[in-house]
Amino acid sequence: MNMGEGVEWGLHCCVTLGWLDGEGPVPIRSLAAWYDLPQEYLKKRLQALARAGILASAPGARGGFMLARPPERITLMDVVTALEGGAEAFRCDEIRQRGLGAEGGGFDRPCGIARAMRRAELAWRRELAAQTIADLMADNPANGTRTRKNYVRLRD
Amino acid sequence: MNMGEGVEWGLHCCVTLGWLDGEGPVPIRSLAAWYDLPQEYLKKRLQALARAGILASAPGARGGFMLARPPERITLMDVVTALEGGAEAFRCDEIRQRGLGAEGGGFDRPCGIARAMRRAELAWRRELAAQTIADLMADNPANGTRTRKNYVRLRD
DNA sequence: GAAAACTTACTCGGATACTCGATGTCCGAGTTGGCATGG
DNA sequence: CCATGCCAACTCGGACATCGAGTATCCGAGTAAGTTTTC
8 A cells, every 4th residue: 555756746846837827847957956856757757747638738948737627627536546556555356256255156246445545535535526626725825936037036 | 555465365364263262263274375465474474464463373293273362352453553563655745845935934834635644544444443343244144154164174 | 130059947757776675594592281101 | 102303394595586666867859938139
């Protein structure tokens, strides 16, 4: 039960890109330096977000990444799914239908254990889907103005 | 975001041990054959459950595993925590405080991203803590009687 | 002065290591119950 | 018939081996903007 660190990176980058909206595309180089992250690997994670339609990428000089839609329409669930895959954490291998214990059949109903696990996971997903990048931005607006100022200063 | 298969094994074994309560300790050999699982590795997982106080183990001949408390007092959260560790899935490395973006300070408030993630994870844990092994047993009582019958038949 | 060529700064995608935890196996030690042996 | 000793069946704990996903790095190709060259 473990989430890749790319999720933290992706979320912070999305929030930052939300704040820097209007400044044009932000290159990976800047984002990596911003959070002191390995540039090449961060690129890979952001590319995954771009493939999922969360970020848009502009090639060429003065290119970079930007949000593909307004931050109100990007949920934490979107980001987590794009980076970690949509598979459920609990994988039911139906071991109840294997081995000696399976003799006698009677497995018409779905596995109760899988159902209980899925219910918990749905509660988790519901919470994640209820939060958007815009909520995170609104949570700390002072950080937004500071980010914009620092970014512009460093770019020039 | 992935859970080890040991969780499915552990939960099924707990339910089975709940049904076989009163039949004395159940050896690993039987449980492994019951679900067609690798015996040695299953042992490791069940030992973890024993260390957590969920299962009790009896050494010596006719020894084996049994539930350490009534199934109503064993939640799915207990089992998952014992097998996967209590650490949160989302690990906040405070990357916001590193790199160029950190200039200017102002990080007195906790990280909003970490809070949002924790909230979702708490919803998940709450669901897991609301379900007990007894609930799973009650979900399919027919399976219980069949399990008891098959087990006694195979033992003799 | 405008078009063409060149350079620079990016992204994209694939290929390749490296690392670490999950998975799986093996062995020696300890404990218990049943059986055999001897008195 | 009872005590003693032995053996078999378990668990426990640790020491490995294996495997795959996550992490990290590198390279060639493509694209866009700015700069230089050329006529």
